Amino acid sequence: MKKWTKEEELNLIDLLKNGNTYKQIGLLLDRSYKSIKEKLNKLGYRQDDFSEVCFYENKKCLTCEKEFKSIKSENRTYCSKCCSATDTNSKRVKIINKKNSKSKT
Numbered sequence: 001m002k003k004w005t006k007e008e009e010l011n012l013i014d015l016l017k018n019g020n021t022y023k024q025i026g027l028l029l030d031r032s033y034k035s036i037k038e039k040l041n042k043l044g045y046r047q048d049d050f051s052e053v054c055f056y057e058n059k060k061c062l063t064c065e066k067e068f069k070s071i072k073s074e075n076r077t078y079c080s081k082c083c084s085a086t087d088t089n090s091k092r093v094k095i096i097n098k099k100n101s102k103s104k105t
Contacts, residue, residue, distance in 0.1 A: 001035075002031070004039060008029065009039070009043065011029070012025060012029065012036070012039060012040065012043075013040075013043065013045060015028060015029075016040060016045055016047065021047065022036045022037050022040075022047055056069045056070065056071060056072065057069070057070060057072050058070075059076065059077070061077070061078050061079040061080075061083050062077050062078060062083070062087060063078060063079075063083035063084070063086050063087045064079065064083055066079050
C-alpha cells in the first residue's frame with residue numbers, strides 16, 4: 001500500500017472538484033477505486049459534492065409528473081418506488097381486464 005503525499009492529496013481534491021469520477025482519478029493517480037474513495041472520505045469529501053453538474057439531470061416522473069434529479073447513467077423514469085409500483089399496477093389491471101374480456105367471448 002502506497003502512502004499518500006501532501007501533493008497527491010491536493011491533486012486528488014483538484015481532480016474531484018474538476019468533475020472526475022473515483023474511477024477516472026484512480027487511473028490518473030495509479031490507485032484503486034477503493035483507495036480513492038477511502039482517502040476522500042477521510043479528507044471529508046464525497047464525489048456527489050462536486051459532480052452535480054456533470055452527472056445529474058432533471059427529469060419528470062411518468063406517474064406524478066414531479067421533477068426530480070437523477071444520475072444520468074441510472075435512466076430513472078420515476079421519482080420513487082411508490083410511483084413505479086403505481087404505474088406497474090395500473091398496467092397490470094389493464095392487462096387482466098383485456099384477458100377477462102377475451103375469455104368471455
